[in-house]
Amino acid sequence: MPFKNLNDVKEHCENLENIAIFLGYNANVDALKYISSKNDLYELLDEKNNIGDVKIDIDKVIENMASYPREIKTPEEFLARLILAMKSGKPVEIPLISANLSPNFKKWLEDLKFNEKRIGGQVGIIANLLSLLNLEKIIAYTPLLSKKQSEMFENKGNHANIFYPVLKKDGKVSLTNINNAYKDDETKINRIFEYKEFDFEFNNEKIDIPRANRLILASRPENLRIDISEDIKKELPEMGKDIDCAIVSGYQSIKEKYSDGKTDEYYFKRAVEDIKLLKSKNLDLKVHLEFASVQNPLLRKKIVEYLYPVVDCAGLDETEIANILNSLGYSELSEKILKDSRIEDVIEASKIVLEKYDLEMIQIHTIFYIMFICKKIEDKAKNDIKIAQLKKSLEFATILASSKAKNGLITSIEDLKMGLDTPYNQYGDLLIDLVSNISNSSEFTEYNIVLVPSRIVKNPKSTVGLGDTISSGAFVSYVADLKNNNVL
Numbered sequence: 001m002p003f004k005n006l007n008d009v010k011e012h013c014e015n016l017e018n019i020a021i022f023l024g025y026n027a028n029v030d031a032l033k034y035i036s037s038k039n040d041l042y043e044l045l046d047e048k049n050n051i052g053d054v055k056i057d058i059d060k061v062i063e064n065m066a067s068y069p070r071e072i073k074t075p076e077e078f079l080a081r082l083i084l085a086m087k088s089g090k091p092v093e094i095p096l097i098s099a100n101l102s103p104n105f106k107k108w109l110e111d112l113k114f115n116e117k118r119i120g121g122q123v124g125i126i127a128n129l130l131s132l133l134n135l136e137k138i139i140a141y142t143p144l145l146s147k148k149q150s151e152m153f154e155n156k157g158n159h160a161n162i163f164y165p166v167l168k169k170d171g172k173v174s175l176t177n178i179n180n181a182y183k184d185d186e187t188k189i190n191r192i193f194e195y196k197e198f199d200f201e202f203n204n205e206k207i208d209i210p211r212a213n214r215l216i217l218a219s220r221p222e223n224l225r226i227d228i229s230e231d232i233k234k235e236l237p238e239m240g241k242d243i244d245c246a247i248v249s250g251y252q253s254i255k256e257k258y259s260d261g262k263t264d265e266y267y268f269k270r271a272v273e274d275i276k277l278l279k280s281k282n283l284d285l286k287v288h289l290e291f292a293s294v295q296n297p298l299l300r301k302k303i304v305e306y307l308y309p310v311v312d313c314a315g316l317d318e319t320e321i322a323n324i325l326n327s328l329g330y331s332e333l334s335e336k337i338l339k340d341s342r343i344e345d346v347i348e349a350s351k352i353v354l355e356k357y358d359l360e361m362i363q364i365h366t367i368f369y370i371m372f373i374c375k376k377i378e379d380k381a382k383n384d385i386k387i388a389q390l391k392k393s394l395e396f397a398t399i400l401a402s403s404k405a406k407n408g409l410i411t412s413i414e415d416l417k418m419g420l421d422t423p424y425n426q427y428g429d430l431l432i433d434l435v436s437n438i439s440n441s442s443e444f445t446e447y448n449i450v451l452v453p454s455r456i457v458k459n460p461k462s463t464v465g466l467g468d469t470i471s472s473g474a475f476v477s478y479v480a481d482l483k484n485n486n487v488l
């Protein structure tokens with residue numbers, strides 16, 4: 001067990017302090033609505049426009065939403081997708097395009113009272129986490145940075161360590177404390193419905209919620225472009241020279257077509273350029289792409305086809321990798337994962353993606369485990385060290401995630417004691433045995449498959465952002481090993 005006490009965790013955090021990282025592109029405000037019981041649910045559904053009076057045939061509504069991007073426009077569609085998400089036991093994110101909303105649904109959303117507002121988006125969540133872990137420098141780039149959004153970035157390290165690239169009057173780009181770098185942009189708000197485990201009746205059906213989870217209604221503002229303006233873009237090579245790694249994300253909000261005539265291809269080509277520019281003066285730079293759920297299979301395929309070839313590491317959950325496989329034509333394997341989430345199938349899927357895009361590392365997080373898959377190092381002694389380091393990075397990630405699950409957010413390194421004190425889930429030993437058998441099979445002799453069981457928090461305060469927490473914690477820990485001892 002690599003972490004016996006909080007001091008071991010603190011010592012591990014110290015290894016991360018010399019890491020500098022670039023984060024792009026998506027940040028937003030997460031407005032959280034807690035649904036802790038069936039009464040909360042009925043109150044939510046009855047609020048104002050009597051959305052609860054909506055009598056819906058869930059299957060019919062879903063059938064009618066067959067066209068993509070399967071966004072939500074009406075109360076019926078919201079209700080149907082919320083109940084399906086609750087039943088599924090899986091995290092769900094669905095785009096919400098305000099221009100397309102029915103008037104009564106738009107009003108219902110506007111009148112909704114939220115329990116809590118906190119930073120969201122991969123960039124927002126990861127920047128605040130890594131700041132707290134005292135990383136040397138975090139360049140957090142997001143296209144929209146309103147004053148309200150900039151204030152939600154919390155420079156909680158020993159020194160202000162979250163920076164935003166600002167074009168100065170002399171034409172130079174300076175990395176400015178993000179709290180002072182805001183522009184007159186709109187604030188992007190996502191609505192998060194965080195529900196606990198409970199059961200309820202709906203349309204004469206008893207519905208069980210198998211585990212606490214969340215449904216995200218992700219706004220898609222027309223003027224949000226996943227892009228870096230030319231004057232900042234030209235500085236990317238210099239920024240890349242002074243950092244060790246990058247985490248890129250947010251491509252899920254790219255739309256096929258924009259009002260100004262631009263298309264998704266325009267933004268994907270520029271996103272590839274951004275990564276190549278960051279790497280251009282620093283060949284050791286490691287780039288991790290954190291996936292999110294993408295309803296539209298064409299868009300999902302473009303994200304991996306354009307971006308996986310130019311990144312080194314990919315983080316995603318089992319639903320996301322199943323959907324990627326579906327977009328790549330492996331529909332049978334995809335269906336099996338979506339239906340049963342068997343680890344053998346997830347590992348096979350990871351190997352397919354790793355090989356197809358020549359990735360260095362895949363990191364998968366599911367409710368029951370967190371796993372790294374990568375090629376072995378020739379030298380056995382070195383590879384054994386690598387496995388031990390990968391395992392330690394995953395352990396660290398589970399401690400981060402369960403601390404955040406327990407407390408809703410991590411406010412100090414002391415909070416990590418909560419995660420450390422949370423035991424592995426009951427399937428831990430079974431999963432470890434399963435993976436060691438698979439690792440020894442002929443198909444995987446060239447691969448390291450390293451798994452750590454998750455430390456599931458019963459009745460978590462919230463679940464949104466746990467995947468971002470896991471992926472970023474494991475990735476920066478991996479990079480620290482690369483940087484500090486070059487064994488990997």
Ligand SMILES: Nc1ncnc2c1ncn2[C@@H]1O[C@H](COP(=O)(O)OP(=O)(O)O)[C@@H](O)[C@H]1O
Binds near residue numbers: 366469
């Ligand atoms: N109650 C919980 N306790 C501990 N870890 C959890 C709990 N619920 C979920 N997790 C972890 O968080 C991950 C959620 O990942 P993901 O859905 O990608 O989150 P997000 O995209 O919101 O960051 C799961 O794969 C699991 O490892």
Ligand SMILES: O=P(O)(O)OC[C@H]1O[C@](O)(CO)[C@@H](O)[C@@H]1O
Binds near residue numbers: 119465
């Ligand atoms: O797809 P979007 O609008 O960038 O939102 C991403 C969502 O995913 C999260 O980052 C969690 O992974 C939420 O905080 C956020 O609401």
Ligand SMILES: [Mg+2]
Binds near residue numbers: 291317468
């Ligand atoms: Mg995720």
